[in-house]
Amino acid sequence: SIFAKPTHLVILHLNDTHGHVWGTDDGGGFARIATIVNQVKEEVEKEDGYVLFVHAGDVNTGVPESDQVNALPDFMILSYMGLDAMTLGNHEFDKPFEILELQSKIAQFPFVAANYVDNLHGGPIFEPYIIKKVGDLKVGIIGLATEQTLVLEPIYLGDNTIVNAKETLENYLPIVQEKADVVVVLSHLGYYDDKNPEPNLPVKFTSTNELAKSFRGIDVIIDGHTHSVLDSPVLINDVIIAQAGEHGKFLGRIDLWVDSGRVVDWRGELIPITADIPEDPFIKMFSDMFYQLGSAALDQVVGVTNVLLDGERAHVRSHATNLSNLIADSMIWKTGADVALVNGGGIRSSIDVGEITYRDVLTVLPFGNTVYVMELTGKDLMAVLEYAATIPDGQGAKLHVGGMTAEIKDGKPINVKINGEPLDLNKTYKVVSNNYVAAGGDGYTMLVGKPGYDTGFTDADVLAEYIMYLEVIEDYPSEQRIKYLN
Numbered sequence: 060s061i062f063a064k065p066t067h068l069v070i071l072h073l074n075d076t077h078g079h080v081w082g083t084d085d086g087g088g089f090a091r092i093a094t095i096v097n098q099v100k101e102e103v104e105k106e107d108g109y110v111l112f113v114h115a116g117d118v119n120t121g122v123p124e125s126d127q128v129n130a131l132p133d134f135m136i137l138s139y140m141g142l143d144a145m146t147l148g149n150h151e152f153d154k155p156f157e158i159l160e161l162q163s164k165i166a167q168f169p170f171v172a173a174n175y176v177d178n179l180h181g182g183p184i185f186e187p188y189i190i191k192k193v194g195d196l197k198v199g200i201i202g203l204a205t206e207q208t209l210v211l212e213p214i215y216l217g218d219n220t221i222v223n224a225k226e227t228l229e230n231y232l233p234i235v236q237e238k239a240d241v242v243v244v245l246s247h248l249g250y251y252d253d254k255n256p257e258p259n260l261p262v263k264f265t266s267t268n269e270l271a272k273s274f275r276g277i278d279v280i281i282d283g284h285t286h287s288v289l290d291s292p293v294l295i296n297d298v299i300i301a302q303a304g305e306h307g308k309f310l311g312r313i314d315l316w317v318d319s320g321r322v323v324d325w326r327g328e329l330i331p332i333t334a335d336i337p338e339d340p341f342i343k344m345f346s347d348m349f350y351q352l353g354s355a356a357l358d359q360v361v362g363v364t365n366v367l368l369d370g371e372r373a374h375v376r377s378h379a380t381n382l383s384n385l386i387a388d389s390m391i392w393k394t395g396a397d398v399a400l401v402n403g404g405g406i407r408s409s410i411d412v413g414e415i416t417y418r419d420v421l422t423v424l425p426f427g428n429t430v431y432v433m434e435l436t437g438k439d440l441m442a443v444l445e446y447a448a449t450i451p452d453g454q455g456a457k458l459h460v461g462g463m464t465a466e467i468k469d470g471k472p473i474n475v476k477i478n479g480e481p482l483d484l485n486k487t488y489k490v491v492s493n494n495y496v497a498a499g500g501d502g503y504t505m506l507v508g509k510p511g512y513d514t515g516f517t518d519a520d521v522l523a524e525y526i527m528y529l530e531v532i533e534d535y536p537s538e539q540r541i542k543y544l545n
């Protein structure tokens with residue numbers, strides 16, 4: 060009726076938490092986030108409003124204590140916090156499907172991803188959308204995963220795939236509009252702007268910006284993937300777009316006032332999860348338990364370094380560092396290969412001067428990748444280098460090598476040497492990489508189907524063993540094995 064006041068709906072949102080269950084002295088952590096979630100619920104429900112709590116994907120990968128138990132503490136605690144829905148980030152595909160399936164069973168909330176489908180029949184693997192009833196209001200939540208996963212995490216898609224997000228939404232939006240008063244898209248597509256331009260990937264993908272531009276009838280997009288700190292939501296084509304940075308440093312909050320199925324007013328903000336926020340005692344206890352259970356193995360000292368081993372994101376995505384060389388060399392040391400190929404984006408952290416623990420190594424190489432050995436001809440290696448020569452600085456596909464040197468001139472590889480000898484196009488070389496690159500990840504599709512085998516060793520274990528063998532790293536060469544001449 061015209062006398063009824065609009066319904067107040069609050070959406071709390073997280074994205075890209077990447078194993079960051081545990082806060083630090085600087086803040087963050089699920090135990091603090093829970094306190095805010097409970098406060099907001101109490102405040103809003105007291106005034107007859109409603110709260111939904113959602114996660115826009117990438118729960119997995121980034122903190123050893125979480126990674127080693129397949130993010131189960133993350134899913135259990137998010138469930139306890141009353142999460143209503145989550146969509147799938149690309150990092151939900153870092154491990155085999157069985158793990159994702161297990162996570163979906165442990166989570167007490169639905170995985171919502173309309174475009175994650177069965178290769179054969181095209182049917183959704185989890186929920187394409189859900190309709191949440193809060194009071195008299197029906198809220199439709201459609202989930203979308205990024206097509207970038209086909210390049211970024213291709214290994215474990217298996218019998219399933221991620222199809223075009225826009226075409227998928229064309230199918231589902233009318234259905235959900237019909238059933239719901241408010242339409243929320245829970246998206247891991249990513250928000251791009253001048254500060255964070257779209258990557259140049261060998262696959263066509265939909266951004267959240269493009270999605271918002273292309274449809275009428277979406278009220279809100281809760282986004283993830285780009286780790287964007289959108290202090291206040293961005294409006295594109297009247298669609299409210301929100302994203303809450305990364306690692307639970309912020310909890311996003313959007314307030315909507317809905318009247319007769321229309322959003323009549325709104326506001327949005329990011330709530331910083333500061334250190335002064337009290338920790339929920341149960342979550343603190345429960346998460347500490349998981350931390351302690353994992354610590355003995357992770358605290359093991361594997362060696363000492365007297366030089367900073369440089370894994371700084373911008374460095375390893377533009378040129379060789381001592382750490383990229385060390386990682387490539389560890390793979391050759393373990394397998395006796397002629398050449399090692401390492402993607403810069405797979406190197407996720409530096410190692411500080413001092414004792415190196417197994418935790419440090421897992422922080423550098425968190426993906427649980429295995430070491431993969433292939434037989435490649437000199438011609439195949441040239442194809443790898445020709446592709447690598449096209450990778451702009453800043454992209455994860457930037458190539459690091461061991462056992463090989465080359466120069467890139469005018470965008471073409473020249474002077475390629477294998478262990479000091481000129482490359483022989485017709486010779487067969489033993490080449491080692493991680494299973495991610497070997498499966499065509501980061502655009503190295505020329506490696507797909509090459510003869511080879513998985514050693515089963517994880518890249519992190521191989522690096523840890525190599526450091527154990529070196530004992531003390533006084534210094535490590537950071538020579539540019541691939542030299543970009545212009």
Ligand code: ATP
Nearest residue numbers: 117149211284285402404405426428455456495501
């Ligand atoms: P998000 O967590 O939102 O995906 P991200 O840091 O992973 O953020 P990017 O900065 O685009 O996203 O990094 C993607 C890069 O990470 C890829 O290009 C690749 O180099 C690397 N990467 C991702 N998954 C793996 C993996 N399983 N093994 C090795 N490298 C990976």
Ligand code: ZN
Nearest residue numbers: 075117148284
């Ligand atoms: Zn992420």
